Amino acid sequence: MTDVLTADALGKRFRFTWALRDCSLSLPAGRVIALVGPNGAGKSTFLRMAAGLVRPTTGTIDVLGHNPFNQSGSEAARVGYLDQERPLLRNFTAEAMVTLAAQMNPRFDMAAALRYLCDVRIPLANSIGKLSVGQRAQVALALVVGKRPELLILDEPLDGLDPLARHDLMTHLMGHVAGSSATVLFSSHLVSELEPVCDYLVVLSASRVQLVGDIDVLAATHRNLIGPRWSGEPLAGVAAVIHEDTTERQSTLVVRTDGELDTRGWQVVEPTLDDIVLAYLREQRPGTSGTRRRSRHDAIDNPPSRSAHV
Secondary structure (H helix, E strand, O other): OOOOEEEEEEEEEEEOOOEEEEEEEEEEEEEEEEEEEOOOOHHHHHHHHOOOOOOOEEEEEEEEEOOOOOOOOHHHHHHEEEEEOOOOOOOOOOOOOOHHHHHHHOOOOOOHHHHHHHHHHOOOOOOOOHHHHHHHHHHHHHHHOOOOOOOOEEEOOOOOOOHHHHHHHHHHHHHHHHHOOEEEEEEEHOOOHHOOOOEEEEEEEEOOOEEEEEHHHHHHHHEEEEEEEEOOOOOOOEEEEEEEEEOOOEEEEEEEEOOOOOOOOOEOOOOOOHHHHHHHHOOOOOOOOOOOOOOOOOOOOOOOOOOOOO
16 A cells, blocks of 8 residues: 555535635655644644544545545554544553553553653653643553554644653654654644654645645755846746745745746745745735735646645
8 A cells, every 4th residue: 555545525614614625635654744734724624534533524535445434443443543632531540541541452552552651751650630741742642652553643742742842752753653664644833843753744724735745855846036026927947936025126935846947136045844834824824915826827836746636
């Protein structure tokens, strides 16, 4: 299997509001995939549908070769899901939570979960209610890791954690998955902390997919151009202008390339992952004005992707 998840025209409406709409994409197996977007973009809704917890209003979704809403217990056990609320029993000790998880799931690897907790120095005899927010996050993650999932879905795992706790969680999580063939799909709005650990990116905004692709490919096909005020004329080697900031004398463009750039009159700067993500998000921000998204034919282009369309 080359794709761990495929979605076709996937959408979810809550009463009169679309939380996700027209989502069609394929995600490769064996990757660490970041799902990025502002609050309300549809990230949690998408992950909950992937975990089989929320049924779509429109379209279809396939996870590990199965419909997540029509599968056996053994098939469901191949997916591990951690909700951003990290539900735990506060009166249970960390060790008791692991024991309970093992009793409820025959596939559960109790030794691996306890080893993970020992690695992150969680006092096993302490009740959950007495642990710090970061420690509770590690316990919740250990319970998911113990399932030995082929797909690990994490909804905002860094939310509410201080910088040190975020670093510790990501370090130990990546250390765990490095020794397995599991795919990790997690959501976050902390783009700068994703770049060192992720190799695939999905950008959600305004309830729609804006960008999907291998991070190395995205980095190679996007550039920042800084030069004199741009009048909108076609630029050689530019497939689309994703975002434009223009003053009286100068324009700064984030562009997607499709060939060799004509750099005469322009300073070319390699963008960070932050630059790329923010460029796509700004184009979808309500009330955005003074920006353009043009191709050489003055038409809106789809963002680059081998396997996604919106």
